[in-house]
Amino acid sequence: MDNLHIREISKQDWDAVAPIYESGIATGYATFETSAPAWDEWDKAHLQFGRLLAVLDNQVVGWAALSPVSSRCVYGGVAEVSVYVHEEFRGKRIGQKLQLAKSV
Numbered sequence: 001m002d003n004l005h006i007r008e009i010s011k012q013d014w015d016a017v018a019p020i021y022e023s024g025i026a027t028g029y030a031t032f033e034t035s036a037p038a039w040d041e042w043d044k045a046h047l048q049f050g051r052l053l054a055v056l057d058n059q060v061v062g063w064a065a066l067s068p069v070s071s072r073c074v075y076g077g078v079a080e081v082s083v084y085v086h087e088e089f090r091g092k093r094i095g096q097k098l099q100l101a102k103s104v
Contacts (some may be wrong), residue, residue, distance in 0.1 A: 006101045009051040009063055014039040016060035017053070024084040031082075048077060052101050054085075054094050061089040064098040089093065 011032070019085060024030035047066040054062035062085035069078050083095045 003057055004061075004097060005055045006098065007053050007055065008026055009053045009065065011043070013053055013060065013063075014042070017063050020060065020063060020084050020086050023087050030084065037045075046082075050079070050081075052098050054098055056089070056094075059086075061086045062094045062098055064095075 018036040021036040025085045050066035064083045066079040069080050085094045
């Protein structure tokens with residue numbers, strides 16, 4: 001997968017990101033959410049850094065993002081990582097590459 005590129009997620013990517021999120025939701029293993037939220041809600045729930053998009057041959061194939069675990073000060077700096085991969089591309093180490101990406 002030499003042509004896999006990791007870059008930051010933007011609002012314009014949401015139409016490609018949301019279906020991957022919903023596919024993960026449908027498994028029943030990824031989250032307690034029942035549907036992907038609108039961009040503004042998702043944006044508010046995730047940190048402004050660490051939002052990564054995996055693109056393979058101009059197709060969005062996965063994403064990762066950080067969200068705070070709590071607003072309590074004792075949890076300052078602690079985040080939960082979410083990694084979702086398009087169902088057709090699972091098992092190809094895309095999630096691993098998203099987790100290992102240092103910066104974009």
